[in-house]
Amino acid sequence: MSRLVTLAFFAAVSTISLAGSGHADSLIMNTAPEIEKTLSNYNRPFAVRYLEDYDNSKFDNTTGIDAEAARSNEGVKHIRASIKANKRLAEKLKSRGVDVKDIVDAEQAADGSIIFSVN
Template sequence: MNRVAKIAIAAAFSSLAFAGVSRAESLDMNTAQGIERTLRTFQGDFDIQPVYNWHNLDDEMTGPRSVIQRPQSAVYAIQASIDANKSLAHKLNNDGINIRNVVNAEQAADGSITFYVR
């Protein structure tokens, strides 16, 4: 019985360790480096949203308030990550999206990605 209890405790601690790793990754998923890493291998569902005027957040026609505006260097890095993923680039192209018009990307908790285009 003691041996079974030790194995059960070890399994519980092991599960907690893996849960901590996945949570840490989720905190990083929408940083510049995290989204670039994800886009290079992304094969899931995505959505396209237009971004209007990032600078005037009081206007009703603005981009989402929850999505940060990325610096131009980060926008180029996102576009390069999409270019590196030929399957994703092809899917976006089939949906009529020019990769050069993608100005941001955000991953949801379910793993899907929203691309923001101008």
């Protein structure tokens, strides 16, 4: 029984450790300089999330808690500039009906794909 408890303990600690490192990586890769660098040469699949009311989107009505803080106006300008510098990405977004001036955020997922938030 002691071995089973010890094994379960180490399995739980390993799982928690791995989950924490993946989350930390995703936080770092979504900081302003990192996401801008990624967008400037990004050529992979992406998703588009349409925001109904961007000004009030910082509050998530489904859970009643504040969602992740929105990017500053300056941060949004830098994201848009990085996308415009990447002509291939700008064209792909345009072909999906997304105008770069309507993008208000970009987040990189753990799998490397990007989610663009559009107002």
